[in-house]
Amino acid sequence: MSRASTLRTTALWSAFAAVHVWIAVAGWMFPSQPMGDVVLVYEPWSSAALSGGPVVGITETWVYPQLALVPMLIAKMLSTPLIAVLDASQAYLVAWAVLVTVLDAIAFAVLLGRRPVPQRRVAGWFWTAALLMLGPIAMYRIDAITVPVAVLGGLWLVGRPALAAVLLTVGAWIKIWPGALLLAAVVAVRSRMRVLLTATAVTAGIILVLWALGADSEIFGFLTEQTGRGLQIEAVAATPFLWLAVSGAARIEYSFDILTFQISAPGADAVSAVLTPLMVVLVLIVAAIGGLKAMRGASFARLFPPLALTLVAALIVVNKVGSPQFQTWLIAPVILWFVWDRARANVPAVVVLALCALTCLVYPLNYDALLRAEVLPVVMLTARNLLLIVALVVGLRAVVRVPAHRSSSPRE
Template sequence: MSARRHGLRLLLLWVAFAAVHALIAVMGWIYPSQPMGDVVLVYEPWSTAALTGGPIVGVTETWVYPQLALLPMLATKILSAPFVAAFGVSAAYLVAWAVLVTALDVVAFAFLLGRRPAAPRRIAAWFWVGALLLLGPIAMYRIDAITVPVAIIGGLWLSRRPAVAAALLAIGAWIKIWPGALLVAALVAARARMRMLLTTVAVTAVIVAVLLLLGADAEIFGFLTEQTGRGLQIEAVAATPFLWLATAGAARIEYSFDILTFQIAAPGADAVAAVLTPLMAVIALVLTVVGARKAMRGASVPRLFPPLALSLVVTLIVLNKVGSPQFQSWLIVPALLWLVMDRARATAPAVLVLALCALTCLVYPLNYDALLRAEALPIVILTVRNAVLVVLLAVGIRALLRVPATDTSTNRE
């Protein structure tokens, strides 16, 4: 490939990347159901309280998120200050949030492409652009958007800088739990697992020590205990049958003011919600054991890490009591890393992730009001979306089971 042609391809990628970020930022303002609502209605008040002597979530009171999630919220509040006079508090905070997310994505995109990216990295870059476009503003206006670029860089550095990769994934997990699934997969698949484990422990120890110095104690792991009392959210995979019951009046959709979300109220819904988290833990453990056995027998990192990471992340979604639309952004990372590491086997998972992004946007925000009224069309779309999630989990597990493993003891003989 000539240098000029290569440069044009890179330029086109960067232009598309910038254009999609600008587009989804604007979509947040014009789409129905206020997809950027969490940023101004929740993140901004939390950060204002912390900076003005009020309660500090995760430190002085129990919080639904890990404590490092507050840092990008505080950074956004500081970045928005010069624009408040011109735009007002809410608009300035939204603009600053979009700028912060875009800046982090630019850093990760630069790590992905480098100066002369090979074909797998260019394909992965186009996949990321497409996924953002299809998922829409929910890919930007949630705290999950902060963790995606952090996790991408961590995954890309898994082989070259394993300790840095572990540190980034651990930090990501202290912002939103899901990067912990990638960290588990990395600890299983990577050769430098002991170095990565020690780095993870060190990062966690430093974070906990700082929190203790700030006055937190029982609040430190409040993000785990806060989830125990949650009901079955309407978009969760397990809520699908109850949504169909709601169309016949046999179930209700109710708003929980405690956790600010819509949940199912129906006989059996609480029992289903109660069993999901233990089942999630069991399946995640089984997948980890399967991956560990493959690693012990000599499976390579490019073959083992992607399907294990994807399977663990999808498990966190399929067996979750919560089905928030931004969860689909988690899937972008393992699918992208699979395209980089093992493109030949990544096509089907990547296509399924793109389909999930599109279907999710059709549900939220485009048809969310109709979903709350238990109308048939959004329930059909959501049913298909949730079925595709189950298919993606099956595809990931199948790929994990098919990872070739060489018995290292045989090689030594």
């Protein structure tokens, strides 16, 4: 590696590390407790599981897939030595930040490789910038665990498809969204049967282990738990109702059952009820379009990145929940887009960076004002939600425009 290349790589690693330190610290400094879920929810869940209490996903129905508990337990064990100098909550926060940083660093190292090529360095800078703009919410949620898992899975889809399928399946059993990348892989990659069979085997193994541990109806509780949710205030579909709240014609109410703020207004429940079926239909349509492209010979490098981004964007746009950490889901497809098809990744990258910045402005920086239905944060959230639709359209347009031809290499 030349001296110039070494300096560029060192600068990139330094920026990546510095951003992680900053967002870790910002979680303690920013308003609205962006690290709150970690200490108020994750730590009690892991403590209860380790102390003989209820085990979420096993002895009681849980909002997350069961493997989400694993990183929470790891963070709890990592926090034990820190309790000598910090209280339990602070120790858990530090351990969580360290865990996320280590996982990100592993995926970042694989992304760059020993001799980083330009497109991988650009992908690294994009990842760094996205974390900086999104802020502490990019670290202090369970979604942060799945981003490096999804990046690794995407990077290995061509060379190590079985391992990639394992990672993406495990990621989906932590937080559902990596399943969108798995679906895109089954559609776009040539070794789709190996990917599909591996994912099926891993899922069967997880279900068998959960059943052996005592889970029964709780195994798929993370799916049924979503059906009772109302329309969260940050969801794309909630945007018109938020403007009604500004005028006093709708209310923002807190749900103690699922610990989130929801819209209360005529028609809100009807909109909420239709969103999940609409999401399923949209995902199937996008996958079908991708499938037609694949059948006509579209290359993996051209088809997979936009298909992955479109499927992930569909999960966000047509969702009754609009949590700020959902923006982390969009980071992995764009990183992979830079790696596989650098020339066409710029527009989606700019859109996702803007989404990250707007999301941070809304939460945590102006969230209290949003809960009061003040105009400025509602304008910012409206812009964010419109940009999510733009991301969906940009991805879908790219999928439609993928040329259909037979290629001799997955990178063609």
